[in-house]
Amino acid sequence: xxxxxxxxxxxxxxxxxxxxxxxxxxxxxxxxxxxxxxxxxxxxxxxxxxxxxxxxxxxxxxxxxxxxxxxxxxxxxxxxxxxxxxxxxxxxxxxxxxxxxxxxxxxxxxxxxxxxxxxxxxxxxxxxxxxxxxxxxxxxxxxxxxxxxxxxxxxxxxxxxxxxxxxxxxxxxxxxxxxxxxxxxxxxxxxxxxxxxxxxxxxxxxxxxxxxxxxxxxxxxxxxxxxxxxxxxxxxxxxxxxxxxxxxxxxxxxxxxxxxxxxxxxxxxxxxxxxxxxxxxxxxxxxxxxxxxxxxxxxxxxxxxxxxxxxxxxxxxxxxxxxxxxxxxxxxxxxxxxxxxxxxxxxxxxxxxxxxxxxxxxxxxxxxxxxxxxxxxxxxxxxxxxxxxxxxxxxxxxxxxxxxxxxxxxxxxxxxxxxxxxxxxxxxxxxxxxxxxxxxxxxxxxxxxxxxxxxxxxxxxxxxxxxxxxxxxxxxxxxxxxxxxxxxxxxxxxxxxxxxxxxxxxxxxxxxxxxxxxxxxxxxxxxxxxxxxxxxxxxxxxxxxxxxxxxxxxxxxxxxxxxxxxxxxxxxxxxxxxxxxxxxxxxxxxxxxxxxxxxxxxxxxxxxxxxxxxxxxxxxxxxxxxxxxxxxxxxxxxxxxxxxxxxxxxxxxxxxxxxxxxxxxxxxxxxxxxxxxxxxxxxxxxxxxxxxxxxxxxxxxxxxxxxxxxxxxxxxxxxxxxxxxxxxxxxxxxxxxxxxxxxxxxxxxxxxxxxxxxxxxxxxxxxxxxxxxxxxxxxxxxxxxxxxxxxxxxxxxxxxxxx
Amino acid sequence: xxxxxxxxxxxxxxxxxxxxxxxxxxxxxxxxxxxxxxxxxxxxxxxxxxxxxxxxxxxxxxxxxxxxxxxxxxxxxxxxxxxxxxxxxxxxxxxxxxxxxxxxxxxxxxxxxxxxx
Numbered sequence: 001x002x003x004x005x006x007x008x009x010x011x012x013x014x015x016x017x018x019x020x021x022x023x024x025x026x027x028x029x030x031x032x033x034x035x036x037x038x039x040x041x042x043x044x045x046x047x048x049x050x051x052x053x054x055x056x057x058x059x060x061x062x063x064x065x066x067x068x069x070x071x072x073x074x075x076x077x078x079x080x081x082x083x084x085x086x087x088x089x090x091x092x093x094x095x096x097x098x099x100x101x102x103x104x105x106x107x108x109x110x111x112x113x114x115x116x117x118x119x120x121x122x123x124x125x126x127x128x129x130x131x132x133x134x135x136x137x138x139x140x141x142x143x144x145x146x147x148x149x150x151x152x153x154x155x156x157x158x159x160x161x162x163x164x165x166x167x168x169x170x171x172x173x174x175x176x177x178x179x180x181x182x183x184x185x186x187x188x189x190x191x192x193x194x195x196x197x198x199x200x201x202x203x204x205x206x207x208x209x210x211x212x213x214x215x216x217x218x219x220x221x222x223x224x225x226x227x228x229x230x231x232x233x234x235x236x237x238x239x240x241x242x243x244x245x246x247x248x249x250x251x252x253x254x255x256x257x258x259x260x261x262x263x264x265x266x267x268x269x270x271x272x273x274x275x276x277x278x279x280x281x282x283x284x285x286x287x288x289x290x291x292x293x294x295x296x297x298x299x300x301x302x303x304x305x306x307x308x309x310x311x312x313x314x315x316x317x318x319x320x321x322x323x324x325x326x327x328x329x330x331x332x333x334x335x336x337x338x339x340x341x342x343x344x345x346x347x348x349x350x351x352x353x354x355x356x357x358x359x360x361x362x363x364x365x366x367x368x369x370x371x372x373x374x375x376x377x378x379x380x381x382x383x384x385x386x387x388x389x390x391x392x393x394x395x396x397x398x399x400x401x402x403x404x405x406x407x408x409x410x411x412x413x414x415x416x417x418x419x420x421x422x423x424x425x426x427x428x429x430x431x432x433x434x435x436x437x438x439x440x441x442x443x444x445x446x447x448x449x450x451x452x453x454x455x456x457x458x459x460x461x462x463x464x465x466x467x468x469x470x471x472x473x474x475x476x477x478x479x480x481x482x483x484x485x486x487x488x489x490x491x492x493x494x495x496x497x498x499x500x501x502x503x504x505x506x507x508x509x510x511x512x513x514x515x516x517x518x519x520x521x522x523x524x525x526x527x528x529x530x531x532x533x534x535x536x537x538x539x540x541x542x543x544x545x546x547x548x549x550x551x552x553x554x555x556x557x558x559x560x561x562x563x564x565x566x567x568x569x570x571x572x573x574x575x576x577x578x579x580x581x582x583x584x585x586x587x588x589x590x591x592x593x594x595x596x597x598x599x600x601x602x603x604x605x606x607x608x609x610x611x612x613x614x615x616x617x618x619x620x621x622x623x624x625x626x627x628x629x630x631x632x633x634x635x636x637x638x639x640x641x642x643x644x645x646x647x648x649x650x651x652x653x654x655x656x657x658x659x660x661x662x663x664x665x666x667x668x669x670x671x672x673x674x675x676x677x678x679x680x681x682x683x684x685x686x687x688x689x690x691x692x693x694x695x696x697x698x699x700x701x702x703x704x705x706x707x708x709x710x711x712x713x714x715x716x717x718x719x720x721x722x723x724x725x726x727x728x729x730x731x732x733x734x735x736x737x738x739x740x741x742x743x744x745x746x747x748x749x750x751x752x753x754x755x756x757x758x759x760x761x762x763x764x765x766x767x768x769x770x771x772x773x774x775x776x777x778x779x780x781x782x783x784x785x786x787x788x789x790x791x792x793x794x795x796x797x798x799x800x801x802x803x
Numbered sequence: 804x805x806x807x808x809x810x811x812x813x814x815x816x817x818x819x820x821x822x823x824x825x826x827x828x829x830x831x832x833x834x835x836x837x838x839x840x841x842x843x844x845x846x847x848x849x850x851x852x853x854x855x856x857x858x859x860x861x862x863x864x865x866x867x868x869x870x871x872x873x874x875x876x877x878x879x880x881x882x883x884x885x886x887x888x889x890x891x892x893x894x895x896x897x898x899x900x901x902x903x904x905x906x907x908x909x910x911x912x913x914x915x916x917x918x919x920x
Contacts, residue, residue: 006913013910016903017828031903034896035827036863041896044867044875166826171875175882712882763875 023177033174040174042167043763047092049796055088055159057152058802064089066796067783070758070766073309075788082312083149083326085800087156087183090306094323094760095160096170097302099180100706102187102324105129105194110381112178118379118387123265125377126391126405128398128421129197133189135423140185146326146428150185153326157183171762172707188427191324196420198268198297200452200471203348203533206261206414207637209484213258214634222647223639226532227524229646232541234455234467234516235504237523244502244527251477252491257352257484261414262633263406271724271734272297273536274341275562276457277515277543278465280508285554289459289744292558293330293339296729297737299703301713301768303756305330305738309785310434317434318750318784320738327430330740332750332784335437336460337742341516343453343469346533347419349480349494351396351487358410360392360402364488372399396487397421415487417494419472424450439464439507446470447500455516461744467514468505469521473498476529498528513547515540517727537642538568538725555751558741563777564727565604570614573645574602580652581672590680604728605721606696615698615723616682621648621675627660641725695721702733703755703771705762709733713762718755720775728777739779747786751779807851810841814855814904822859830856830900831907838911848912849905856904861897868893 020031033039049066060077062085067073072089076082091098103109107124109117124130140147161180173179212220278291297304305320310328319331330339355372356362362369372392379387392399394415402413425448432445442458446468449456453471458464474481474494485492504522506514519540522530546561547553578598586594593613600610625648626638638644647654652668659666659674666674686693696719705713722728722735729735735755742750755774759766770780783793814837821829834852843851868876868889876889885891 002913002916006917009906009910009913012906013831016906017831020899020903021828030899031827034860034864034892034899035822035830036860036867036896037822037829038826040875040879041864041867044871044873046871710882712878761875762878763871765872765874767874 028175029177032177038167040171040763043171043174043761046764046766047759047761049798052799052801053163054803055084055156055800056803057084057155057159058800060802062800063788064798064800065785065788065790065794066798067793068795069307069770069780071307071309071783073311073783073785073788075311077312079149079312080152082310084152084156084159086308086310086321086326087153088160088800089156089308090321090323091157091160091183093758094302094306095157095164095180096172097706097760098157098183098191098324099187100172101194102190105190105197106133107377107379110379110387112176112382114382115384118381121379122377122387122389122405125379125389126398126400127197127201127265127416128391128393128400128418129190129193130377131375131393131398132193132196132418132421132423133186135421136189136192137186139423140189140425140427143425143428146425146431147185149326149431150188150427153188154183154185170760188324188326191322192426193420195322196452198272198452199342199454200345200347200420201418202267202270203346203350203481204637205348205350205481205483206264207635208482209256209258210261210634210636212483213260214631223643224532225643226530227520228537228642230541231520231523231535231537232544233520233522234469234514234540235506235522235526236509236511237525239506239522239525241525241527246475246499246502246527248528249475249477249480249495251479252489254486254489254491257486259352259484261484261635264635265400265406269298269734270534271729271731272342273344273518273729275515275517275539275543275727275729276339276341276455276467277513277547278337278457278459278467279513279547279553280465281463283512283547283552284743285552286743286745288461289463289465290553290555290558290741291332291337291339291457291459291465291744292562292739292741293341293457294562294736294739295330295340296735299701299730299733299735299737299755301703301705301715301756301762302760303737303754305754305756306758307752307754307782311785311788315435316784316786318782319740320752320754325430326427327434329430330738331434332742332748333434333436334461334747336433336442336458337744337748337750338433338436338442339457339740340454341457342518343455343471343521344518344533344535345453345469345471345473345521346481346531347451347453347471347473349417350484351394351415351417351492352484353394353396353399353413353415353487355411355413360413363392363394365395366488366490370395394487396493414484419451419453419474422450422472424448424472426450438462439466442466443468455521457514457516459742459744461746461748463744464508465514466505466507467516469503470500471503472500473503473528476531478529479531480529482531502528511548515543515547517543532640534640536725537640539727539729542566542568542727555741555743559751559777559779561727562736562739562741563722565721565723567602567604567611567614567723567726569641569645569725570600570610570618571602573648574614576649577672580669581676582669585673586677589684590677593680593683594676603721604695604723604726606694606719608695609693611695611721611723612693612698613679613683616679617676620678620682621671624659624671624675624678625656628656699723699732701730701735701775703768704733715768715771718771718775736774739774741779747784750782750784752782753779806841806843807847810837810843810851811855813837813840814852814908815859818856818859818904828903830859830904834904834907835911835914838908839915842912842915843908848909852908853901853905857897857901860900861893864893864896
């Protein structure tokens with residue numbers, strides 16, 4: 001009996017121990033998790049921001065002042081210490097996020113999430129994210145100074161990790177039951193790849209190939225023109241390009257492979273983009289240039305941005321950093337300010353690969369066989385055996401699609417050519433911008449920058465404004481890379497790059513302002529081939545019209561513009577519909593909704609009903625119009641909205657207007673009416689379920705935690721207007737991820753805000769404390785401290801010293 | 804002092820000491836050791852260590868969360884899910900710890916019985 005009792009109690013103890021120490025599905029190991037001494041209760045606090053901390057490798061003392069926004073102001077005696085401290089301080093507030101983003105880029109989420117992340121991880125690896133990061137590091141190693149700062153940053157992060165007590169590790173690690181690993185320079189390169197993929201990792205070559213085959217060249221060109229009838233490019237029209245003495249690459253005589261492609265890999269968010277602009281002193285209320293930037297990205301917590309001041313005796317810089325990357329990315333110093341928008345250039349192309357045999361060791365090129373290198377990707381999976389993926393590499397790049405991945409042909413595949421694989425020293429660009437004093441420094445800094453191509457806006461206290469479209473951009477033949485190309489034809493390779501000095505740019509233009517909003521970079525007169533891979537056509541016109549509307553502008557004008565909710569797209573189509581649509585068949589309820597949208601002023605403000613009706617209507621109309629695109633097992637991309645509206649307004653009787661599944665032949669007018677009735681029904685259903693469909697409720701903006709929007713750590717139903725193609729580009733879960741306005745006084749004065757908070761800890765009051773003000777269109781005054789002895793507005797000071 | 808109270812106090816004391824340098828199962832160890840030193844009878848074998856650890860974990864958790872306006876506790880109480888109620892989370896925390904302590908107490912008692920013969 002005694003032994004039986006003993007055995008039972010032993011068993012029970014073992015079960016309890018195992019049960020409370022183990023993660024089951026998404027349930028964390030509950031004993032570990034809830035233990036007040038080491039579990040989540042220890043994260044129930046703000047980070048400590050006082051005292052003295054010793055850090056390996058510091059040459060001198062570093063002072064870190066925190067202001068009331070929890071923005072760290074780092075004062076170091078030299079740059080090596082500065083970037084070491086940047087690594088340490090960033091890790092202190094954002095460690096889990098830094099690591100998560102780089103693990104995501106590297107295709108390593110399965111290691112702690114399990115099999116559910118395997119497809120994600122395979123995608124990353126088959127797109128050569130790790131390969132690109134290695135190329136980047138190779139390139140940076142040619143520049144020992146930058147490499148030394150990257151190493152210092154990594155060591156700073158690692159100093160933090162090694163000081164971290166198990167009880168203090170971020171709550172996400174406790175939830176998923178894993179631990180941080182050491183930071184490396186390669187992780188920084190992976191973070192840059194993550195951004196490159198987000199911003200320059202999208203193309204529709206394979207979809208266009210299908211469309212070309214299905215519709216023919218003439219129809220294709222009507223649907224996907226390179227330039228629209230109305231464009232307002234970044235570099236103003238009628239710019240003189242006669243100084244460019246390098247010709248456009250000649251088109252080779254050859255055939256394109258018109259394959260049928262059934263499915264393509266998931267693409268980055270189509271709305272990843274941004275606004276930036278700067279006005280000259282003449283246009284400014286004070287005579288000082290003013291610059292603004294707001295990058296539009298997924299709205300996540302912790303935020304993609306972390307705001308810092310980075311200062312040494314030789315430079316003093318303030319702005320938004322990317323946790324994991326060196327320096328300030330969008331910001332200002334005592335002399336200059338800069339910000340980026342995505343250049344949306346087509347720098348990702350696809351080549352059809354023909355393998356010699358099913359060993360796939362060789363592929364055809366220029367009439368001979370070339371070796372395809374093998375890269376073995378081992379994906380560790382929590383709770384499962386390691387998954388091994390073999391990826392073949394051609395001289396173009398990785399064969400992303402083959403028999404192992406989304407393909408079934410033993411002897412064929414599609415290889416990716418991508419500027420993200422070239423390897424670039426982008427870190428250098430930002431380090432030099434951080435120290436820049438004038439226009440020349442800015443131009444020299446940009447020369448190192450390869451991808452993702454960005455529109456770098458610039459303003460200086462000297463009074464210059466400028467914008468450069470910078471990236472390493474292939475000099476393509478007309479039409480090159482619009483469709484799948486022949487990987488065996490040398491004429492289809494990228495032949496050369498546009499010489500950097502011929503990248504489109506403008507300095508101090510006559511109109512007194514520069515701006516970009518992901519629109520066409522140039523008009524047709526630019527000598528190089530620029531292909532429309534989804535240029536934005538609305539925000540830029542609202543911005544430029546605003547700056548053409550009066551003589552001078554002040555800070556309030558800038559705030560108003562960043563928060564401007566004017567829906568130009570709706571304003572360009574709805575009046576046409578109101579004039580042409582026959583409303584006699586509308587029911588009483590439908591007529592009411594019709595009158596609601598008719599009285600709308602085209603502003604996507606939160607209390608308006610119009611934006612919701614427009615949104616439902618546009619989506620129904622779009623789907624009816626492009627019903628030709630609903631083909632099983634053929635990957636397609638519907639035409640862009642500008643051209644869609646152009647066709648609706650000017651080619652109302654085109655065959656595309658017909659709804660295939662009905663016996664009648666529909667015109668645009670019919671589509672307006674049918675889609676309106678559909679939208680009205682969906683809105684009435686919505687109303688019955690949720691109450692009013694004002695834009696606030698209907699859009700329901702949220703900022704989601706990086707772990708698939710984990711509701712507990714996310715913020716929902718934020719009262720903010722705007723939407724797609726609107727200057728205030730805030731959609732449901734995407735929009736202005738950082739808003740900055742800098743006036744180039746001496747020293748500059750600046751405003752900034754982002755939808756998040758400085759702390760990555762959901763237990764901190766600084767986790768999401770900016771969100772409400774961000775939604776309301778408010779800003780925080782950025783405290784640009786000129787010396788480290790400044791005590792104004794400081795809530796804590798930490799001193800970092802060497803061991 | 805009676806054994807019940809002694810066991811309770813020693814469990815609480817050891818749980819506190821062990822928690823400084825051991826993982827969550829420190830409370831199991833505390834209850835186990837205490838059960839060997841101060842043998843209990845019947846239901847109390849489970850109940851006394853349960854109460855001691857329950858008190859320790861709820862008290863500790865409350866003190867930490869109360870100092871921070873229950874910011875994280877409210878969120879974890881959505882995650883688990885406990886309707887966003889931080890007090891429920893504290894209660895669950897206490898029960899989890901208490902249960903582990905109670906079971907370890909039973910095990911300690913049986914070990915002690917085995918050795919005593």
